[in-house]
Amino acid sequence: MAEPEADNLRIQHTNPQDVDLSDETQDFRFLNLFKKADPASLPRRGEKDFEPDGTTLQDTILHESRLAMHEALLGERKHSTKAHVEATWRPAQSLAQVKVARGPHFKTVGRADKHGVLWLLPEETIYLVERGNLECWWEEGIPMSLQGAYASCLDGCGGLERYQVYAYLKRAGYIVQRAATFDEEPEESASAAVVAVQTVQPRKGTSGGVGLTSIVSLAKTFFSPALPAHGPIIGPGTYRSYDAIYTRLSLIPSHHPPRTPTHPVSAAAGRAPFRVAYNVWKPRPSFKKSDPPAPDFRVAVVSARETSLPTLRELAALFDSVPVDAETAAKAQFSRLKDGWRNVVLAFKGAE
Amino acid sequence: MTSSAPSITITPADSTPTHPAPTFTLPTPPAAPARYKKPNYNVVHALPLPLTTVPLPPLIPHNPLSLLHIIIAYLFPGTTSHPSPLHVGAFHASTRAIHVTDPQSIKAFWEHGFFGKGSLSRSEPTWVIRKRRALGVIGQNEALTSEEVTMRRREERKEFKRERARAEKERREKQLAEEGKIVRGPDDDQEKEQRDSAAAASSSSKSITFATVELPPRRRSPERPVVEVEDLEHLQLTLEESFFLSFGLGVLQIKDSKTDEIIPQKDLLSMFRCQSYFPPRTPDMLQPDDPFLLNYVVYHHFRSLGWVVKSGIKFAVDYLLYNRGPVFTHAEFAILVLPAYSHPYWDHDRVRKEEREKKPWHWLHCINRVSSQVKKTLILVYVEVPPPLEKTGAEDNVPKMLARYKVREVALRRWLVSRNRD
Numbered sequence: 001m002a003e004p005e006a007d008n009l010r011i012q013h014t015n016p017q018d019v020d021l022s023d024e025t026q027d028f029r030f031l032n033l034f035k036k037a038d039p040a041s042l043p044r045r046g047e048k049d050f051e052p053d054g055t056t057l058q059d060t061i062l063h064e065s066r067l068a069m070h071e072a073l074l075g076e077r078k079h080s081t082k083a084h085v086e087a088t089w090r091p092a093q094s095l096a097q098v099k100v101a102r103g104p105h106f107k108t109v110g111r112a113d114k115h116g117v118l119w120l121l122p123e124e125t126i127y128l129v130e131r132g133n134l135e136c137w138w139e140e141g142i143p144m145s146l147q148g149a150y151a152s153c154l155d156g157c158g159g160l161e162r163y164q165v166y167a168y169l170k171r172a173g174y175i176v177q178r179a180a181t182f183d184e185e186p187e188e189s190a191s192a193a194v195v196a197v198q199t200v201q202p203r204k205g206t207s208g209g210v211g212l213t214s215i216v217s218l219a220k221t222f223f224s225p226a227l228p229a230h231g232p233i234i235g236p237g238t239y240r241s242y243d244a245i246y247t248r249l250s251l252i253p254s255h256h257p258p259r260t261p262t263h264p265v266s267a268a269a270g271r272a273p274f275r276v277a278y279n280v281w282k283p284r285p286s287f288k289k290s291d292p293p294a295p296d297f298r299v300a301v302v303s304a305r306e307t308s309l310p311t312l313r314e315l316a317a318l319f320d321s322v323p324v325d326a327e328t329a330a331k332a333q334f335s336r337l338k339d340g341w342r343n344v345v346l347a348f349k350g351a352e
Numbered sequence: 353m354t355s356s357a358p359s360i361t362i363t364p365a366d367s368t369p370t371h372p373a374p375t376f377t378l379p380t381p382p383a384a385p386a387r388y389k390k391p392n393y394n395v396v397h398a399l400p401l402p403l404t405t406v407p408l409p410p411l412i413p414h415n416p417l418s419l420l421h422i423i424i425a426y427l428f429p430g431t432t433s434h435p436s437p438l439h440v441g442a443f444h445a446s447t448r449a450i451h452v453t454d455p456q457s458i459k460a461f462w463e464h465g466f467f468g469k470g471s472l473s474r475s476e477p478t479w480v481i482r483k484r485r486a487l488g489v490i491g492q493n494e495a496l497t498s499e500e501v502t503m504r505r506r507e508e509r510k511e512f513k514r515e516r517a518r519a520e521k522e523r524r525e526k527q528l529a530e531e532g533k534i535v536r537g538p539d540d541d542q543e544k545e546q547r548d549s550a551a552a553a554s555s556s557s558k559s560i561t562f563a564t565v566e567l568p569p570r571r572r573s574p575e576r577p578v579v580e581v582e583d584l585e586h587l588q589l590t591l592e593e594s595f596f597l598s599f600g601l602g603v604l605q606i607k608d609s610k611t612d613e614i615i616p617q618k619d620l621l622s623m624f625r626c627q628s629y630f631p632p633r634t635p636d637m638l639q640p641d642d643p644f645l646l647n648y649v650v651y652h653h654f655r656s657l658g659w660v661v662k663s664g665i666k667f668a669v670d671y672l673l674y675n676r677g678p679v680f681t682h683a684e685f686a687i688l689v690l691p692a693y694s695h696p697y698w699d700h701d702r703v704r705k706e707e708r709e710k711k712p713w714h715w716l717h718c719i720n721r722v723s724s725q726v727k728k729t730l731i732l733v734y735v736e737v738p739p740p741l742e743k744t745g746a747e748d749n750v751p752k753m754l755a756r757y758k759v760r761e762v763a764l765r766r767w768l769v770s771r772n773r774d
Contacts, residue, residue, distance in 0.1 A: 039735035055527045172769045177400065228752040230618040234600025239405050239427035242658075243432075249600055249656035251751050253648055254759035282774050295771070312692035312734040315762060338729045338763060345767050348713065 027285055077132050085128075088119060088137045089144060094156040096120040096136060108175045108289055121178065122156030123166045125149060130167070158182065158301075161349040162277055165194055165301045168347075175281040177289070179298065181321055182277050227251075257341040258324055273302045274314045276321060276344060296320050297345050302350040393679045395564055400658065400676075402603050403433045422482060434603055435460065447628055450594040452587040460591040461587060466660050466677045468587040469596060474499050476504040480583040507616075557739070567659055590663065591624045592651040599750065600652060600686055621750055622649075641691050641737045649757040650689050651734050661687075667679060667726055668719050686728040688719065689735060692760075697739035720764055730764045 053060055083103045087096040098110060098118040109124040120128070128134035128150045135146040144152070150342050163312040167174045227233055279295035281287060300318065310318065321341045328341050401750035408425050412418040425448035441450035452458055452468065461467040462476055470477025476495035484490050485500075527535045540685040588602075589597070597604035598620060607614045615623065626632045650671065654661045664686055672683035690711070693704050723730040740754040 053524055055524060056531050056533075057527055110711055114507065115541075169769065173773055186635065188489055201757070222376075229749045229751075230621075231750060232601035232617075233599065233751065234601045235433050235435070236432060236602065237432065239403065242400060245401065245405070246656055246658055247401060249652070251754050253652040253755060253758045254653060255758070282772070297767075302712045302713075308712055309690070309716055311694070311709050312690075312760060313694050314734065315734075316760075320685040338765075339765050 003350065059101070063350055067113060079132065082131070084135065085133060086135045086137060087138060088123065089125065089149075089152055091152065093119070093155075094122060094133075096122075096153075097123040101132060110178075111289070122153035122276050123264060126153045126157070126163060127167050161303055162301045164349060165299065165347040166278065169278070169280055169299070172183075173283045175287055177279050177292065178219060178294075179276040179279045179295075179316045181275045184275075259341065260324065273307055274300055274310050274318045276318070277301050280345070294323075294326075298343070298349050301347050301349065304350045310313065381757050382521075387631040391678075396463055397466075397677055397679065400660075401601060401761055402435070402439075402460045402467070402597070403601060404431065405433060406431060411619065438605045439597075439603055439616075440605050440607060441594060441595075442607050443623075444609045445627065445632070447588065448591065450589040450591070450604075451609070452589060455583070458587040461589070461597070463585055466662065466674070466679075467662075468589040471588050472585045473497070477585045477587055479585040480581055483581050484579075487581065489579055489581065539628050591627065592648045593645075595620060595624055595648055596652060596655055600655070618748070640740050641708070645757070646689055646691055646737075649735050649754060649759065650687065653759050654687070654731075667728065668722050668774050669730070671729075672728070686719075686723045686730050688730065688732050690732055692734040692736045694736050698737070714759065716764075720766060726768050732762045732764055734760045734762065736760075 005325070052062060052274075076254075076274055085098065085100065085102050087273055088100045089096050096119065100105075101110065103120050106118070109128070110118045110120050112118050124147050125134065125136060129136050129144075136149050137143050138148070142332060154160060154163060157166070228235065231252070232247060234246055235246055237345050276298045278299045278301075279292070280297040280299055281292070282296050322342050322344055325343060328336055328339060331339065355565060393636065406425075406429055409421040411416065412424060430718065439452065439456065439460065441452045441457070443450050448652070451471075453667050454463060458477060469475055470479060472479035481490070484502065485494070491543055526605065589714060594604060594606060598606055598617065607615050622635045625638050625642045625644045628642055628647075647670065651661050654673055655669070660677045662672045662674065662678065662683070664670055664672040664683075668684055669686040670689045671687035673685040673687060674683050675681050691704075691708055693701065693709055693720075698704055720730050736758040741753070760772065
């Protein structure tokens with residue numbers, strides 16, 4: 001009985017993780033509603049209409065949808081004098097120097113030095129210029145074009161792929177900052193550290209005193225008969241419980257992740273691309289960029305065309321560079337198994 | 353697969369004393385219940401493995417005699433955990449499987465640990481039930497098999513989709529008529545009538561086909577000949593399952609289907625490893641990363657943790673993990689076995705390092721998409737392959753050899769930007 005009828009239930013409780021809105025054909029008329037109605041309310045999505053079926057009604061609906069999309073794209077983009085921000089790109093530091101910071105963006109981007117000057121990282125510069133929140137200037141006093149911003153800043157972003165992931169997450173509303181492991185370490189020290197990474201760690205006794213566990217293990221080695229060379233592992237005889245059977249069956253050493261929060265081994269962080277590039281937070285009003293809380297997600301950026309699945313060694317190094325999720329221990333067994341003890345998001349960039 | 357086509361043997365009731373033909377007139381039975389009551393799976397599948405355990409009697413502190421009971425039970429165990437005689441399966445190289453034909457063994461392997469698969473069924477060997485229903489021996493809703501439940505559900509869904517398409521078409525036609533693009537005259541009603549009658553005809557023809565299968569009068573009538581359907585189905589065990597049952601649990605003996613002789617326990621592993629290649633290899637060509645060894649290490653690992661491990665080929669993965677078994681819940685986890693060549697011995701092996709270890713992302717995305725569609729968490733199981741053993745005879749100790757493989761699990765999940773923001 002591989003599939004009892006219970007699977008109908010599962011269809012109703014669709015996991016929200018598996019519904020990807022971007023997979024669906026959009027009805028852009030909702031943008032019209034957005035414009036006319038109260039701007040504070042979110043647009044609602046209508047029934048899907050994407051195919052002419054011969055009726056005039058459907059043709060009208062599709063035409064309206066197309067118009068709505070064009071209207072939205074034609075919308076004028078304005079710089080208000082109040083929120084106008086200017087910055088100068090300093091190629092020597094590979095940073096942009098902000099004249100006067102205004103607007104809500106600076107709650108999460110930029111960093112002030114000890115003189116009180118606000119500096120923008122290259123990816124923050126491109127993002128704000130592209131968004132129309134920042135006017136960037138060359139050092140020579142010439143305004144910088146968007147192309148100019150890309151040309152001068154992209155190298156400092158760690159490449160186009162990383163910038164695209166950064167901008168995508170920012171546009172989606174997340175708070176994104178560079179992780180400590182953003183920059184690659186010099187080659188020698190990194191490769192030396194990788195060799196030291198253990199891919200499979202032995203199980204550690206968690207409960208009971210050290211003395212007790214060692215006595216128990218000693219007793220086990222003495223009293224449990226050696227396993228026969230060709231099996232069966234469960235030899236003929238009388239067994240009192242399934243626990244005894246399962247214990248005897250466990251032959252294969254497996255990895256046991258650390259259960260208590262440990263300090264991440266940042267020196268062990270693997271080579272690019274399998275190292276954490278960004279720390280990501282869900283949008284929250286109380287965020288302080290000078291004192292950020294523990295990130296909600298850690299993102300590594302991977303090119304889908306140029307790399308393959310990480311090897312165990314690369315993956316082990318990546319996991320060792322992130323701390324143990326403090327919430328996991330309190331979860332139910334199945335969510336513990338599903339969510340794991342340490343998490344990394346891999347962002348893929350396919351060629352386009 | 354053997355070449356003989358399955359056939360049904362129908363024997364008259366007289367020759368089978370276990371099923372005497374009824375000679376008295378039965379009262380008209382009440383209408384069959386709409387829904388067949390499921391067997392109590394908690395009782396049927398109480399044992400997680402085909403081994404029985406004999407717990408010691410409880411110790412009652414104020415009753416010193418209970419201690420005596422325990423001592424006696426400990427020293428003189430009445431029954432052993434293993435079945436006697438052991439189950440027997442026949443190895444067939446043509447299907448790369450172990451065939452189990454004894455009904456008692458089939459029952460034990462399926463009910464206690466969900467081992468194997470019926471050769472004529474999707475999972476549980478239920479071919480004989482479906483055949484008996486087709487011949488009218490049992491009722492339409494009696495002992496429904498998983499295949500039949502799925503078929504009925506699919507039929508319902510198909511019907512729903514037909515209905516929806518019809519409603520959509522009607523709405524569109526109504527709109528077209530309103531816009532004056534098609535003429536809806538008096539003949540339109542006629543047309544509708546025709547359509548309705550056509551639909552009625554199609555549904556009635558459908559019920560006719562059902563009726564031919566149903567054969568209801570035969571079942572109720574006292575003169576109905578009781579047919580005995582011979583069960584032509586056998587249980588197929590994969591190589592990993594059979595090795596676990598024989599090497600791990602010691603409940604299965606494997607004989608060669610050609611010679612009909614029991615294969616010695618010490619020859620099993622190398623035979624299965626050779627057979628995991630196609631064409632089968634000779635024992636001197638075996639490698640530490642034989643497909644059989646990699647799969648068996650993972651199979652044994654999850655079985656020893658108490659999971660019910662079944663093949664995952666239908667979801668493009670290597671294994672599926674069930675919490676208690678397929679009759680209770682759906683599989684929670686889908687397992688992909690990935691070899692890892694972390695040991696320095698493999699550093700210069702280009703074929704293994706470049707081809708086997710480096711799988712492309714699009715391959716993984718396909719599998720992950722399928723797994724999330726069927727609501728399973730994908731687990732990548734990395735198996736660290738040890739270097740080959742020196743020829744010192746150490747390979748003869750199978751438990752020690754298996755303990756050189758190491759396993760690490762990594763759960764994989766899609767992360768959607770729009771769904772993680774709160």
